[in-house]
Amino acid sequence: MASIELRNVSKVFGSQRVLSPTQLDISNGEFFTVVGPSGSGKSTLLRLIAGLEVPSTGEILFDKERVDNKPAYSRNVGMVFQNYAIYPHMTIYQNMSFGLESQKIPKTQISQKVKEIAKLLEIDHLLTKRPGQLSGGQKQRVALGRALVRRPRVFLMDEPLSNLDTQLRERMRKEIRILHDTFQITTIYVTHDQTEAMTMADRICVVDSGEIQQIGTPEEIYQHPANIFVAKFFGSPAMNVISGRVIPFKDTLAFQPDHDPGHLSPLPSDVAAHCRERGLDGPVHLGFRPETTKGQNNTPSWDIPFLPVTIEALGSHYQIHGEWSGQPLSISTTTRPGERKIVNLIIPWPEVHWFYDDGLRIDFSAPVRVRQEA
Amino acid sequence: MAQAPSRSLVQNPAQDISSSRLAPWRARLKTSMLGYGLILPSLLVFLTFFYGPAIFLAYIAFFHWNIFTQASTFVGFENFVTLFHQPVFWQALLNTAYYVIVLVPATALLALGLALLLREGLSHRRGGISRAFIFLPHVTPVVATSIIWVWIFNPQFGLANTVLHFFHIPALNWLESVHWALPSVMIYTLWHSVGLYTVLFLAGLASIPRSVIEAATTDGARGWRMFKRVFWPLLGPITFFVLVLASINTMQTFSQIYTLTGGPHGGAGGPAFSTTTDSLLIYQTAFLYLHFSLASAMSIILFILIMTLTLIQKWVADRFVFYR
Structure with missing residues (x-):
């Protein structure tokens, strides 16, 4: 020993x-x-x-x-x-x-x-x-x-x-x-x-x-x-990661996905404040685990239009693979959605993982650190 | 009605027999004809030049056979009896035994040692060069390199005595000495053939899974213990193969003895029959003295000896060699 x-x-x-x-x-x-x-x-x-x-x-x-x-x-x-x-x-x-x-x-x-x-x-x-x-x-x-x-x-x-x-x-x-x-x-x-x-x-x-x-x-x-590598390596199906930008929106900030720039998701005020603290106003990656989607939610959440394509029944739950305007996504739920019918995914903002453009995790709970630009 | 076609085969065999029963037989015949057709050319060559003479040899061993008149008289075992009464036959047997008993273990041991040394370099580029150097003599023609070794063994200005001199060892007469002529041939043969057996042992070593060796290493094994408990048992099959191959090859050695000890100038097998082995005696009896029947009888004895030795080796291997 x-x-x-x-x-x-x-x-x-x-x-x-x-x-x-x-x-x-x-x-x-x-x-x-x-x-x-x-x-x-x-x-x-x-x-x-x-x-x-x-x-x-x-x-x-x-x-x-x-x-x-x-x-x-x-x-x-x-x-x-x-x-x-x-x-x-x-x-x-x-x-x-x-x-x-x-x-x-x-x-x-x-x-x-x-x-x-x-x-x-x-x-x-x-x-x-x-x-x-x-x-x-x-x-x-x-x-x-x-x-x-x-x-x-x-x-x-x-x-x-x-x-x-x-x-x-x-x-x-x-x-x-x-x-x-x-x-x-x-x-x-x-x-x-x-x-x-x-x-x-x-x-x-x-x-x-x-x-x-x-x-x-x-x-x-x-x-x-x-980082994104670790995030995607653990969990099955892997974490969904969507690339996009943080941009000003009305009096707050919004997330604009690269694959669907018309679909802006306004950030709740606390998340927006964290972003401002860190000077985030460019490309970021947002991730969420397949099991974090909710049917109904009262906390501020990220809404995603999701088109299920294949549904795998595993008994205890369903693994659903589909897309959001061409961006592949996977979720696991206990209810079976209708096939080929767009549903609204609700992901509570606290469940969303934030990553810098280079893949490193943005930890909102950690004290602010100024990142060196490469 | 859906079952009708399959049922008809069983219930009315008469009408289907030609197509259903003979068809697979015909197909098999077709493929086997193709197979036999493909091996036929080499089979013909093999029968004509290998089994043909071998069977003929076994035939004339029991006859008085004259190459000029082609006349043959059946004499039973007389040729064998004649052989057993000739001292040179026994001398040749003794020489062959001496040659095989010393050379086979020496070759195998040296090859094994070299293979173990080269093992580490299996994946290295420089390891490849060393392997090539050790294998190189084996691809040279025996007659050509034997002539070079005649010079090396020259007592006056040869390299062999220069090396002995360097180590302050008295010079030897090598091929001209009754005691050293056969060992000289052994040294040459060792040089010429060790590469082949080294490569065989290397292949055997490469077939041992790396993880098994690594497991033994983490188990605390190294050096002699590692060799005795891991390499040696796992090399069993290849060692057996090397011993059989080397025995057969050394028992049939001819070219280097012929060339080193006199060759075309006559006197091969000397001095004083000290390098006359079975195969040399067979050659001389048949093609120098034209006693083909005697030579054939000798060949059969040599064949029986090789066969016996191989069977003994196989018997030993079946008991002690571990096959994966």
Whole structure:
């Protein structure tokens, strides 16, 4: 068990920078997920911590002790790979005892530890079998057990559930979380699946194009996304983002969408005041989550003419994909609208996310900061 | 009425038999004719130049056969009995055994070592250059490079003795020495063939999933332990293949022995029969002394030896090699 710290760590392959200088502080016993699209550098981040890659710059510390100059075999990390990476020529027992044998532990103790973990993971009946005879889910359990049996300082998981079917994935999600709560081993969990990231994490780190976009609790990430990328990455369907401008309108301000300039939405006075404070009078992006639309509302709201095109019935609710004068939008509601009939969407202004032209979040609750013009 | 067409097939087979039962058979015949047609040219070449002579060889091994008169007399196992009474036959067998027993493990070990060294560079451009250099000798003609090695092994001004001199080791007579002639041939063959087996081992290494090696690394394995527990077992199938291939190739070695030890000037296999292996003796018996029947009998013995060795290797592999 260890805390992990990354100071200014970056990675360059040839002429390609896959990870920009990165700072990270992961506390002891935390369940930390790293999420991002493929090619975002999240796996590289994990492999740097494991010691399978050498950082181009920066330092990696476990419990304030530098490890980036230590080879992978001496870091005592437990790693779980997407394709399980079980030793195909060894029995399940040998797979699990392999790491312990490197630590020169007496045989009887090894056998005891392996059996204990195998029992916990419900694979004790498989110990004499070979990996070829196992199902995907069983292999994944073996991979977890193999890493867990050594009681590593750090548990690293690289998309461990990606090759499993949906039902099994949901079950393993819970089990991994329970394992973590039992053993309290600091865990870094890399995934491209936002649901996995949200449901399992104490804290989430969102990565894109080799840069950390945001670090926060699942609630923070969902409710206060730092930029449009994070906003759109979490939530299904993704957040609707509409580009437009803030322009003067009568005695207040209004939002003028780029795709439908004739449709002006006057801003309520408090929002207009925030905009004036920040000198917002140019291009902005406005976002709202599909589930925030209301049928009726008393608070000041943003009204949008919405033409439903496809309706997906999910039982508990409907996901409706449609458009507003050519701008695609998605909403989820509990009532089924008429097809091909324009309805009025009502989005309360406090539910609207504001983003600058470059995609960064405009936080109306934060103190005013003068932004440097690029 | 909707079911009528499908039912009629079952109820009135007589009227449909020509089209329904024979049609798939005809279609199959058509595709198989095409298949046989496509392999026919190579099959003909193979039968004429490979199986034809092989069967003929097995035939004349039991006859007294004269190449000029084409007359043949059945003599049963007499040719084999004659062979067993000739000391040079046993000498050749012994030489071949010595050659194979030393050369096959040496080649395999060296190839494995080189492959492990080159493994890290699998994805590197410079790794590719090293691989090319190691593989290069294998694509050179044996006869041409053998002539170069005759110079290298020259006791007076050859490179081999220069190297020995550099390490303060007494000079050797190499190809002119009864003790060193066959080892010299081995050194040449090692140089010429190790590239092929290195590339085979590299392919074997490349087939081991990277994540398995990485998992072993995070499990604390490295060096000898990593090799013994991960690389070696997973390389089992390719090691078996390399050993079989190298055994067959070394048992059939001819060109370099012929060229290095005398070649067209006569005296190949010397000095004093110290480099006379089976295949060289077969050649000399058949084409120098024109005892084709004896040579054929010898070929059959060599064939049986290679077959036996391969079967033994297969038996061992089936028990100890792990196949994914």
